[in-house]
Amino acid sequence: MPNKMKFAIVGAGVIAPFHAKAISANSNADLVAICDTEIEKAEKLASEFGVSKTYIDYEDMFKKEEIDIVSVCVPSGLHAEITIAAAKAGIHVLCEKPLDITRENMSEMIEVCKNNKVKLGCVYQRRTLDAAVITRKAIQDGKLGKLVLGDAYLKYYRSPEYYESAGWRGTWELDGGGALMNQGVHGIDLIQWMVGDVESVFAYTAPLVRNIEVEDTAVITVKYKNGAFGVIQGTTSVYPGQETRFEIHGEHGSIIFADSGFKEWKFLNGDETIPKVGNNEGGGSDPKAISDEGHYLFVEDIIQAVREDREPLVPGEEARKAVDLILAIYESSKTGKEVKV
Template identity: 35%
Template sequence: MMPFRFGLIGAGVAADLHVRGMKALPDVEVRGVMDIDRSRAKALAERYAIPEVFESTEDLLASPSVDAVTILTPHYLHLPATVAAAKAGKHVLAEKAFAHTVEAANAMIEVCREHGVILGGIFQNRFTPAAQACRQAVQAGDIGRVFLASVRVKLRRSAAYYERAVWRSRKAEAGGGVLMIQAIHTLDLLLWILGMPRRVLGRCATTTHPIEVEDLAVGLLEFGEGALAVMEATTAAIPEHPPELEIHGDRGTAALFDTQGFLSYWSSTLDHPASLPDRWRRNAENFREQEEPASPSQAAVEPHAENIRDFVAAVREGRPPLVDGIEARKSLLVIQALYASATTGGWVPVERG
């Protein structure tokens, strides 16, 4: 079988993790990279023996040695890159956030459908054994009827974090702050496990950083069966804590803890009571302030590799990937509704996705 060949549009913070994930797959090659900062693209190519550094996105898309592109640019550039790739007949895999607005996500989905190319998103935590075990337990009814869930993403980002990549601080470019950049991963897991909420109530504020976007968000999500989820997210916590997702049913609790690339699953039911493992407490104690995300561990590479593996298989089999454009858009629908609620002050219904 011929190897599946990727080209990278963007060589920033996320690029190393993507390249390592691709290189973990025996039937995948990274053929080239393009970045507006050519020195950054060249450095990435040298680190990972990537054959070509392209001068422009147009040059990369014109290359017959590239089957698909991975878009690793700031959020607001995902749409134009996707449009160009689809028109060139290249399949598209977009890093989170999938787009900076729901409207941009819709346009990405439509242009790929129009040109017959596969569109996928990156939500690698769905591919961890811990997240899959948690979802299976909840959906099988092991913890009974779900009535409450909580998402807590309490991180610390310094002023330098925003200064080094100014787009992160701008609403028009990032689409939002802590909800769009940090909390979106844990929110995606909640939606993947419980489905879409009926309506949301949100409050957002910029409390600490001199930025346009929110560094604090609180939300209440109401689901169809009467379950409620509470969401807290900030980049101003001192000290920061590992992101957490807890789901409570009338027979037990399931939880996911994320600590620097590791997802741990824990459950306690009437039939199998369990106390929180000591190692999770140690993880929380050892979680340190980061100006940038920690260097990806091998454990963090494996979920990316599985996300990419499924995308490649989807292209070869002519099917939607597990995280297709529709799935990748779901968290944006909820986040956009939370922003709307924060503006109006009332409940906002959520499009079903």
């Protein structure tokens, strides 16, 4: 096993610098190449991080460069294509969220990575936030008793200019959806990770404000497999963007937290000392304002997953859950019926 893992990045858009920064800061990693179909973007990012090799064609890069791990930072609908090519080249994959935008693509990604014995990790950095980790443990420890409600409020603002900034944004083909699939996917992943798997959904979704194909506003009622109910609201249409907020209630207590930390931590047994949290998440109104702390953890995790031959923090099977849930939401909105996940 090499002293340093050689990384490449495919896609030099908004999220790529988060990966580049995390890779460059890791003493076990070396960023050796960057690829983008717009070579100027690849060259700009490469110059910022002292990377000498840039490519316009990822297949070419996979053939010519010695790469251990690739960060997939392209539009969501292209995740499978690049992941599958990397796996066939024997390269481990750290994929940005969502895993992909169709069930078929996600299944193929997972299968090809497994068959080629490479790791497939997906970046859901909110799972590393202190408040989320503490809340999940409290639920699993039974502090809330029987769960009653698990709600997620994911109210973002994205301007018309944001959707015009790249041709793939707000399209079914490459974005795979709107406020839920792009922005809300983090919160949807988080609520089901904390509260438990979802049994069924009933949803309304539509582009109420933005001139896009996909939804900018969504309201969903949720039935969890453990019997609890919930509400998910997701938008990119409200100004200003709000802190994302999670409210979980059980027969014995309530936990509420937002991007800035805990708002409520109350239990029948009187344990009301609110836990201190260090890392917070932003990005309600500006996609570049999200915290980059999670990416440092995910880069280190994929390196150790390869070295220790273990599953990454969020492997493919786990990463697909949020997308499967969102696809069920879209089906419910389209058919006007409750849909099983």
